Amino acid sequence: MKRTHRTTELDLQNVGEKVILNGWINGRRDHGGLIFIDLRDRFGLIQIVFSPEVDQEAFHLAEQVRNEYVIAVKGKVCRRPQETENPSLKTGKIEVYVEKMEVLSAARTPPFYIENDIEVDENLRLKYRYLDLRRPEMRDNLILRHRVIKIMRDFLDKNGFLEIETPMLTKSSPEGARDYLVPSRVHPGQFYALPQSPQIFKQLLMVAGMEQYFQIARCFRDEDLRADRQPEFTQLDMEMSFIDEEDIFTLVEQLVQDIFGQGIGRRVDIPFPRIAYDEAMKKYGSDKPDLRFGLEIQDITAIVKDVDFKVFSAAVQAGGVVRAINAKTCASFTRREIDDLGKMAVQNGARGMAWIVVTENELKSPIAKFFSPEKMQELLAALKAQPGDLLLFAADQPEVVARVLGNLRLELGKRLKLVDENILNFIWVVDFPLLEYDQEEKRYVAVHHPFTSPQVTDYALLDTNPGAVKARAYDLILNGTEIGGGSIRIHRRDWQEKMFSLLNISPEEAEDKFGYLLEAFQYGTPPHGGIAFGIDRLLMIMAGRQSIRDVMAFPKTQSASCPMTEAPSPVSPKQLRELALKIREK
RNA sequence: GGAGCCGUGGUGCAGCGGUUUAGCAUAUCGGCCUGUCAAGCCGAAGAUCGCGGGUUCAAAUCCCGUCGGCUCCGCCA
Numbered sequence: 001m002k003r004t005h006r007t008t009e010l011d012l013q014n015v016g017e018k019v020i021l022n023g024w025i026n027g028r029r030d031h032g033g034l035i036f037i038d039l040r041d042r043f044g045l046i047q048i049v050f051s052p053e054v055d056q057e058a059f060h061l062a063e064q065v066r067n068e069y070v071i072a073v074k075g076k077v078c079r080r081p082q083e084t085e086n087p088s089l090k091t092g093k094i095e096v097y098v099e100k101m102e103v104l105s106a107a108r109t110p111p112f113y114i115e116n117d118i119e120v121d122e123n124l125r126l127k128y129r130y131l132d133l134r135r136p137e138m139r140d141n142l143i144l145r146h147r148v149i150k151i152m153r154d155f156l157d158k159n160g161f162l163e164i165e166t167p168m169l170t171k172s173s174p175e176g177a178r179d180y181l182v183p184s185r186v187h188p189g190q191f192y193a194l195p196q197s198p199q200i201f202k203q204l205l206m207v208a209g210m211e212q213y214f215q216i217a218r219c220f221r222d223e224d225l226r227a228d229r230q231p232e233f234t235q236l237d238m239e240m241s242f243i244d245e246e247d248i249f250t251l252v253e254q255l256v257q258d259i260f261g262q263g264i265g266r267r268v269d270i271p272f273p274r275i276a277y278d279e280a281m282k283k284y285g286s287d288k289p290d291l292r293f294g295l296e297i298q299d300i301t302a303i304v305k306d307v308d309f310k311v312f313s314a315a316v317q318a319g320g321v322v323r324a325i326n327a328k329t330c331a332s333f334t335r336r337e338i339d340d341l342g343k344m345a346v347q348n349g350a351r352g353m354a355w356i357v358v359t360e361n362e363l364k365s366p367i368a369k370f371f372s373p374e375k376m377q378e379l380l381a382a383l384k385a386q387p388g389d390l391l392l393f394a395a396d397q398p399e400v401v402a403r404v405l406g407n408l409r410l411e412l413g414k415r416l417k418l419v420d421e422n423i424l425n426f427i428w429v430v431d432f433p434l435l436e437y438d439q440e441e442k443r444y445v446a447v448h449h450p451f452t453s454p455q456v457t458d459y460a461l462l463d464t465n466p467g468a469v470k471a472r473a474y475d476l477i478l479n480g481t482e483i484g485g486g487s488i489r490i491h492r493r494d495w496q497e498k499m500f501s502l503l504n505i506s507p508e509e510a511e512d513k514f515g516y517l518l519e520a521f522q523y524g525t526p527p528h529g530g531i532a533f534g535i536d537r538l539l540m541i542m543a544g545r546q547s548i549r550d551v552m553a554f555p556k557t558q559s560a561s562c563p564m565t566e567a568p569s570p571v572s573p574k575q576l577r578e579l580a581l582k583i584r585e586k
Numbered sequence: 587g588g589a590g591c592c593g594u595g596g597u598g599c600a601g602c603g604g605u606u607u608a609g610c611a612u613a614u615c616g617g618c619c620u621g622u623c624a625a626g627c628c629g630a631a632g633a634u635c636g637c638g639g640g641u642u643c644a645a646a647u648c649c650c651g652u653c654g655g656c657u658c659c660g661c662c663a
Contacts, residue, residue, distance in 0.1 A: 111597070
């Protein structure tokens with residue numbers, strides 16, 4: 001019995017028709033003399049009815065079937081008696097009276113409920129992911145994923161882009177994340193790496209004259225996992241020739257408008273506001289600021305540089321800064337709540353967190369005694385402090401203070417429920433630094449990646465003050481999450497060599513690791529640039545989820561394993577021998 | 587590498603030194619039931635409390651270790 005309709009294709013207009021339906025049993029209500037079954041397929045639910053008056057055999061079979069059995073039924077579409085209509089079902093005005101039923105497949109009782117909003121250990125969900133994905137919310141996430149990727153393809157196709165695949169087995173490169181390695185059988189002792197991104201290939205496609213490229217690209221990074229980080233994830237990777245930043249912004253803004261408009265029916269206003277990296281760090285303590293609420297960080301370095309409070313003045317002496325957040329209305333926080341915030345500050349690298357509780361009559365604070373009344377007035381005025389406010393301070397190097405207060409700001413935003421979950425706040429963060437100094441490695445490392453072009457106006461600084469050079473890089477931020485990032489690239493061999501030398505990569509190593517790119521640049525390379533979107537993160541936000549695992553069909557656990565397949569797993573001695581590999585005892 | 591939370595019938599939770607023969611809800615199984623859609627009513631079965639060790643007259647409960655899940659820091663060009 002092959003189906004004639006999908007469940008949700010039936011409506012009042014089909015009343016009287018004989019139809020065949022296939023699907024899973026979502027629920028069964030046995031009234032003794034009458035049995036109702038909710039039949040589920042990918043599209044929805046419909047109620048089917050078994051009555052001995054319609055067919056004895058089908059009725060008795062219906063007494064025996066259970067949830068998640070796969071069945072085929074044949075019957076007549078009927079209008080439901082008025083008082084039994086179910087407005088919460090798309091097919092709630094009708095039902096099918098079954099004359100004939102076949103069990104296509106029986107089912108064991110599932111280990112958890114096949115329904116929305118379950119609270120089950122995630123391990124169990126992942127072990128039985130094929131059951132988890134039957135749950136409507138998970139099914140809908142995958143449908144959304146399909147739709148969004150389709151919108152991306154359609155949009156880019158319409159705009160002249162070519163979808164081109166690049167290798168998954170490629171060359172390991174220094175810089176960036178830890179590579180996943182694949183041993184070569186043909187070349188014993190040598191390895192491929194899975195791509196962290198198709199970066200160099202897409203640049204070579206520009207050299208090849210493809211002009212506008214995109215790819216729905218799987219990327220691999222062997223780093224520790226988070227709610228929004230998986231070892232393999234998917235990017236919309238794009239690259240264009242003969243363009244500048246403005247072309248990319250415009251195109252991406254239109255793309256995002258399509259994605260949200262056609263994907264989930266949300267209007268997105270363009271163009272997106274832009275904020276410079278330096279300003280974002282100073283005001284919001286983050287290079288991916290969440291601007292859905294205020295609570296801005298304020299710099300008070302100038303005011304406190306000479307105070308008796310050594311933590312502040314010493315930090316300034318050492319080239320650091322002192323900044324503060326005025327947590328409006330938080331004077332009511334208990335000592336314990338304030339201590340919790342302090343712990344958080346320490347966890348983020350602060351040596352401590354100073355605070356002042358402002359009330360009608362007094363200031364409660366461990367540090368107030370270090371300030372003269374005049375200084376205190378100046379400080380309170382600068383922070384626009386009023387009775388009822390809680391002031392939080394951090395003093396250290398600028399990066400540390402930014403991180404500490406940035407995270408306190410997010411925590412306060414959460415606690416005070418300042419975030420309107422219905423807002424879609426897009427911003428471009430621009431003017432990133434090109435390089436930052438890595439204390440551990442004692443060298444500069446690329447903030448974005450080594451192929452990012454410096455801003456032309458800063459080119460002279462490369463030799464004198466590399467840390468001050470800005471990059472032609474940009475990130476797209478949505479609600480405090482980085483969903484995309486890119487740059488205008490270096491397209492000249494000499495500039496790229498210069499960049500490598502700044503990164504302390506020797507000419508020999510540059511030749512060894514990136515020689516093919518340097519060589520390619522000598523054969524006529526168009527100026528080019530691009531951007532890549534984290535599709536999983538984007539979908540996570542669109543679907544209102546807290547983890548990208550919920551928008552991936554088969555994700556891994558935090559320890560990067562798969563409870564269903566039990567990957568990773570040992571391999572046979574034969575396989576190891578073929579690869580010339582030996583496992584070392586720990 | 588580090589910090590925190592969690593692990594008790596299939597599932598979700600309660601119990602946190604002895605009054606527990608480990609409680610509740612739901613699922614499961616059986617019976618009754620012709621308009622339910624979280625169906626209802628009656629009944630039954632089902633867990634040695636993640637694993638290992640220790641403390642104690644006595645451990646699901648306290649301690650140590652370990653495994654697994656989640657969140658976070660480091661890490662993620």
